[in-house]
Amino acid sequence: MATKDNQLEYKGHPLRRKDNLIYFGDMSDEYIVQLQIMDTKKVGDMDVATKVSVQLQLTDPDVKSRDRIVKKSEKDSLYAAMDLAAIWLERALTTK
Numbered sequence: 001m002a003t004k005d006n007q008l009e010y011k012g013h014p015l016r017r018k019d020n021l022i023y024f025g026d027m028s029d030e031y032i033v034q035l036q037i038m039d040t041k042k043v044g045d046m047d048v049a050t051k052v053s054v055q056l057q058l059t060d061p062d063v064k065s066r067d068r069i070v071k072k073s074e075k076d077s078l079y080a081a082m083d084l085a086a087i088w089l090e091r092a093l094t095t096k
Contacts, residue, residue: 011086024085027059031070031092033085037078052081056088 008015016023025032039051056071071088075081 010082011090013086013089024082025089029093030059031089032057032059033089035078035081035085038074049078049081050076052076052078054081054084054088056085056092 010024013025020037022035022037023032024035034053034055034057036053036055037049037051038053039049040047041050042048052075054073054075055069058068058070060068070092073084075084
């Protein structure tokens with residue numbers, strides 16, 4: 001769903017895409033989820049993701065990039081990856 005400024009959202013959190021990377025969450029929050037489309041297949045005239053890497057990451061710029069990763073997983077569809085990403089992000093942002 002798009003907001004007034006035409007920003008995509010999923011379950012109340014912003015989505016940003018750059019090539020095969022999708023960032024889910026707000027960079028001003030403590031955590032975001034990075035989804036990387038690793039492999040696709042043609043279905044008709046569309047490319048459909050068949051392998052997606054999911055990483056829950058800290059947004060703290062003072063932490064080394066490899067130490068920012070809190071959790072990671074791989075899913076076989078973008079739908080399954082987004083479902084997992086939404087769960088991880090909600091839990092991370094509500095647990096303090």
